[in-house]
Amino acid sequence: MLNVTGHPVVEARGVTVAIGGRPVLRGNDLTVREGEFVALLGANGSGKSTLxxxxxxxxxxxxxxxxxxxxxLADFRDRARIGFVPQRASAAGGVPASVREVVASGRLSRRGLLRLPGRADRRAIDEALAVVGLTDRAGDGISTLSGGQQQRALIARALAGEPDLLFLDEPTAGVDLPNQRALAGSLEVLSERGATVVLVAHELGPMARLVDRAVVMRDGRIEYDGPPISEDAVHGHHHPSPARHDHVPHVGSPFDSLEGGR
Structure with missing residues (x-):
């Protein structure tokens, strides 16, 4: 269950971003507390991935x-506490590697490049593979996996670093329904363990049941911040209420390794 009194792990105030001189984000405030599962929603181009x-x-x-x-942020050095799963990335990367080797690369933020993997590393890798349901594919080449399975491997890579805060940028984009359900099951395990998750999504699908709180963006601004709402409200068929940054969250159900932005 969500602890509404959890300490803030993300505090953003007045966040504004311009790209090529064009404003993309405009004065956004956002607080995410430990243990929350927050869905950052909005239409394509609304600014959610940029945020x-x-x-x-x-x-x-x-x-x-x-x-x-x-x-x-400028002074933050404990990069292993942050996990990031990028949007529409290939886990293969053109380099022959097994699923286990890809997942093991997520431990580099914890152990560094020069130290050999130890017992704690192996345990974390095994557990990450189990959470995403890829234990039986650990020895297979990453390129032999489907797109949805590769996305699960990327989540396992992030989990192997044992982050306290996990960002996922549209992990279900282009992923078939069975793999969406598998991804949802993986994130449910993390949520039950008390992980803090920020999920960027155009549509939630099987993830909807996991969400404690919805943050909806439109035209570079947070328009709504509160309990989960309908897909119609997210996509503008019914306008949600204005953003509320003093809400009480709904009680429900490593930069070194970060991929480049899109």
Whole structure:
């Protein structure tokens, strides 16, 4: 269950971003507390992926501030505490590797490049593979997996680093329904363990039941921040209420390794 009194792990104030001189984000405030499962929603081009990149340091701010775990983003060094699953990335990357090797690369933020994997590393890798349901494919080449299975491998790679805060940028985009359900099952396990998750999505699908709180963006601004709402409201068929940043969350159900922004 969500602890509504959890400490803030993300605090964004007045976040504004311009790309090529054009404003993309305009004065956004957002707080995410430990243990929350937050869905960041909106139509394509609404600014939700840009906001995540701003929160993780992948996109510089024009104005405003971001604190992670109480530390200003510019001063934040504990990169292993952050996990990031990029949007529509291939896990194969053109390099022959097994599923286990791809997942194991997520431990680099914890152990560094020069130290050999130890017992804790192997345990974390095994557990990450189990969470996403790929234990039986660990020895297979990553390129032999379907797109949805590769996305699950990317989630396992992030989980192997044992992050306290996990960002996922549209992990179900282009993924078939069975793999969407498998992804939802993986994230449900994390949520039950108390992980803090920020999920960027155009549509939630099987993820909807996991969401504690919805944040809806439109035209570079947070328009709604509160309990989960209908897909119609997200996509503008019914306008949600204005954003509320002093809400009580609904009680329900590593930058080194971050991929480049899109």
């Amino acid at each position: 995540v990149r701003a929160l993780t340091g992948l996109r510089p701010l024009t104005q405003g501030s971001v604190h992670l775990f109480g530390v200003a």
